[in-house]
Amino acid sequence: MEAGGEAGGPRRRLVHLDLKGAPPRAPYLAEVLPLLRALGATGLLLEYEDAFPYAGPLGPLRAPHAYRYRPGRARGGRGAGPGPDVSLCPRSPGEVRAVLSQARAQGLEVVPLVQSFGHMEFVLKHKEFAHLREVKVFPNALNPHKEESRALVKAMIDQVMALHEDLKWFHIGCDEVYYLGEGEESKQWLQQQDNTPEKLCLSHIKAVASCVVSSYPTVTPIVWDDMLRGISEETLAESGVPQLVQPMIWDYAADLDVEGKVHLVEKYRRCGFSKVWFASAFKGATGVNQSLTLIGHHLKNHLQWLKVASSSPADILEGIALTGWQRYDHFSVLCELLPVAIPSLAVCLQALKNGGYSEKIKENVEKLLGMANLETETFMSTSLGTFPGSNILTLVTQVSFYLKSSVDELLERNRYVMGWFSPYHRKRKIIHPIIMHHFQPDAISLLSKWNAVVQDLQAAMEQVFHKCTVEEWMEENVHPSLQKLQEVVDDLDKAIKAQN
Structure with a gap:
C-alpha cells in the first residue's frame, strides 16, 4: 500500500x-x-x-x-x-x-x-x-x-x-x-x-x-x-x-x-x-x-x-x-x-x-x-x-491513588489527631493516654502497609531504571506523604516516652 x-x-x-x-x-x-x-x-x-x-x-x-x-x-x-x-x-x-x-x-x-x-x-x-x-x-x-x-x-x-x-x-x-x-x-x-x-x-x-x-x-x-x-x-x-x-x-x-x-x-x-x-x-x-x-x-x-x-x-x-x-x-x-x-x-x-x-x-x-x-x-x-514492567504500573497506581489520600485522611481529617495531637501538642510532647489508643494502631499499620508497598515498588523499579531515576521518582511522589506519616508515628513515640 x-x-x-x-x-x-x-x-x-x-x-x-x-x-x-x-x-x-x-x-x-x-x-x-x-x-x-x-x-x-x-x-x-x-x-x-x-x-x-x-x-x-x-x-x-x-x-x-x-x-x-x-x-x-x-x-x-x-x-x-x-x-x-x-x-x-x-x-x-x-x-x-x-x-x-x-x-x-x-x-x-x-x-x-x-x-x-x-x-x-x-x-x-x-x-x-x-x-x-x-x-x-x-x-x-x-x-x-x-x-x-x-x-x-x-x-x-x-x-x-x-x-x-x-x-x-x-x-x-x-x-x-x-x-x-x-x-x-x-x-x-x-x-x-x-x-x-x-x-x-x-x-x-x-x-x-x-x-x-x-x-x-x-x-x-x-x-x-x-x-x-x-x-x-x-x-x-x-x-x-x-x-x-x-x-x-x-x-x-x-x-x-x-x-x-x-x-x-x-x-x-x-x-x-x-x-x-x-x-x-x-x-x-x-x-x-x-x-x-x-x-x-x-x-x-x-x-x-x-x-x-x-x-x-x-x-x-x-x-x-x-x-x-x-x-x-x-x-x-x-x-x-x-x-x-x-x-x-x-x-x-x-x-x-x-x-x-x-x-x-x-x-x-x-x-x-x-x-x-x-x-x-x-x-x-x-x-x-x-x-514487561506491569508490576511497576500496578504499584505506581496504588501509590498515586491512595498514598497521599490515606495519609491526609489520618492527619487532616481524623478528629483525634486534629483535636488531641495537633502541631502544638506534638511540639510539646503532650498526649492524653486514652487518645493515643484511638489512632496510634491506625498510624502504625498504615505506615507498615505503605513501607511494604514502597519497598516492592523500589525493587521493581531498580530492575528497569538506574538508581538516580528511582531516587527522583520516590522523592517526588512518595517521600512527602511517607515522611509526614513517619514523623507522626515518631512524635507519638516521643510523647508517650515523655509521659512515662
Missing part, C-alpha cells in the same frame, strides 16, 4: 523513546522491543540527549547513567582528547549497539534524534559550552552565528552516526527555539536590511541539514515543525530548507484541529517539502508531573491524526512518531514512566495500525498485554498485566 498502512493508518509508526529522563536499562528495552513490534511499531525514534555515551571533548555531556560503550568497562572519553575514541569502533559490543541490534532483529527501523538548536540545555548548562548560548543567561538555545556552534552540532551528530548503520533518517530537533534573535549577535544581525528572526531560524536549520546531507548523502534530516508553521510560504520556499528536510508536524491534543492540519500539510507541500511526518503522543503530554496515563486522551489524539492522514494526499505522509515525553525539558520533573504508559502505547499503536479502535482491537491489546480489562476513560485502578 502507499502511505497508508493496514486499513489506512500511517505505514511507518515510530515509537519515541525520550531518554532525557528515566532512561530504561538496556536489558529492559530488549524485553520491550518484541512487544512494540507485535503491537504494530515499525521503528524507534531515539532521543538520546545526555544518555548517549559521548566521548572525547563531548564527554561532559554524558550523564552518569548514560548507556555504556562496553558493559563492565569504565567509559573512556574525558581523557581521550579530541582523537577518535576506541570505543567508537564498530565491533564494540556496548549497550547502545546491543539495543540497536535487538531493534534490527525485530525489524524495527531506528531514527536517532539529536537537538541542534532549541532544547540544548543538556549541552549549554556545562561551563565548557556556556559561551555558545544565544542569550548568555539561558541554557536552552544555541547561538546560530558562531562557527563553533555548528562544529559542536556536527561533532554530536558524527558520534551518534558512528554507532548507527543503514540510517535513512536523522532527526535534528529544532523545536521551541525560545529567545531566538534576543542574543547580542542576533540583535546586530537583525538590524541589517531584510533580516528577520524567521530567516535566522531557517538559515541555521539549513546549515545543520546541509551538514548532515553532505556528510551522509543517504540520510534525510527530519525537523520538528513548530518553528516553520508561522513562516510565509514564500519565505519557506526561498530558503532552500524544503529541499533538505522533512517536517514532523506535532500536536498532542485530544481535540486536534483536523482541518487546520490538512491545510498545514498542503502549505508544506506547496513550499516544496516532498514528505511530512506526523507526531502524536502516548504519554508525557497531559501534565508536567503526571504519574498515571489517561489512555482516552491519547487514543482520541491518534484517532484525530488518522482523520488528518485520510484527508491528506496519500503520497505525502512518510510516517508518524508516537511521542512519549519523559520530561517537558531537561530541568523539569519526570512525568509518567515508560512501563506505566505501555497500555496507552499499545492502544495507540493498534489504533494506528488498524485505522481505528474497536472492541475487537481492545481484546487484542488485552491479550498482548496479559490484562483482563483495559480501561481507557479512567486511570486503571485494578490493572494487573504480564507485559
Whole structure:
C-alpha cells in the first residue's frame, strides 16, 4: 500500500523513546522491543540527549547513567582528547549497539534524534559550552552565528552516526527555539536590511541539514515543525530548507484541529517539502508531573491524526512518531514512566495500525498485554498485566491513588489527631493516654502497609531504571506523604516516652 498502512493508518509508526529522563536499562528495552513490534511499531525514534555515551571533548555531556560503550568497562572519553575514541569502533559490543541490534532483529527501523538548536540545555548548562548560548543567561538555545556552534552540532551528530548503520533518517530537533534573535549577535544581525528572526531560524536549520546531507548523502534530516508553521510560504520556499528536510508536524491534543492540519500539510507541500511526518503522543503530554496515563486522551489524539492522514494526499505522509515525553525539558520533573504508559502505547499503536479502535482491537491489546480489562476513560485502578514492567504500573497506581489520600485522611481529617495531637501538642510532647489508643494502631499499620508497598515498588523499579531515576521518582511522589506519616508515628513515640 502507499502511505497508508493496514486499513489506512500511517505505514511507518515510530515509537519515541525520550531518554532525557528515566532512561530504561538496556536489558529492559530488549524485553520491550518484541512487544512494540507485535503491537504494530515499525521503528524507534531515539532521543538520546545526555544518555548517549559521548566521548572525547563531548564527554561532559554524558550523564552518569548514560548507556555504556562496553558493559563492565569504565567509559573512556574525558581523557581521550579530541582523537577518535576506541570505543567508537564498530565491533564494540556496548549497550547502545546491543539495543540497536535487538531493534534490527525485530525489524524495527531506528531514527536517532539529536537537538541542534532549541532544547540544548543538556549541552549549554556545562561551563565548557556556556559561551555558545544565544542569550548568555539561558541554557536552552544555541547561538546560530558562531562557527563553533555548528562544529559542536556536527561533532554530536558524527558520534551518534558512528554507532548507527543503514540510517535513512536523522532527526535534528529544532523545536521551541525560545529567545531566538534576543542574543547580542542576533540583535546586530537583525538590524541589517531584510533580516528577520524567521530567516535566522531557517538559515541555521539549513546549515545543520546541509551538514548532515553532505556528510551522509543517504540520510534525510527530519525537523520538528513548530518553528516553520508561522513562516510565509514564500519565505519557506526561498530558503532552500524544503529541499533538505522533512517536517514532523506535532500536536498532542485530544481535540486536534483536523482541518487546520490538512491545510498545514498542503502549505508544506506547496513550499516544496516532498514528505511530512506526523507526531502524536502516548504519554508525557497531559501534565508536567503526571504519574498515571489517561489512555482516552491519547487514543482520541491518534484517532484525530488518522482523520488528518485520510484527508491528506496519500503520497505525502512518510510516517508518524508516537511521542512519549519523559520530561517537558531537561530541568523539569519526570512525568509518567515508560512501563506505566505501555497500555496507552499499545492502544495507540493498534489504533494506528488498524485505522481505528474497536472492541475487537481492545481484546487484542488485552491479550498482548496479559490484562483482563483495559480501561481507557479512567486511570486503571485494578490493572494487573504480564507485559514487561506491569508490576511497576500496578504499584505506581496504588501509590498515586491512595498514598497521599490515606495519609491526609489520618492527619487532616481524623478528629483525634486534629483535636488531641495537633502541631502544638506534638511540639510539646503532650498526649492524653486514652487518645493515643484511638489512632496510634491506625498510624502504625498504615505506615507498615505503605513501607511494604514502597519497598516492592523500589525493587521493581531498580530492575528497569538506574538508581538516580528511582531516587527522583520516590522523592517526588512518595517521600512527602511517607515522611509526614513517619514523623507522626515518631512524635507519638516521643510523647508517650515523655509521659512515662
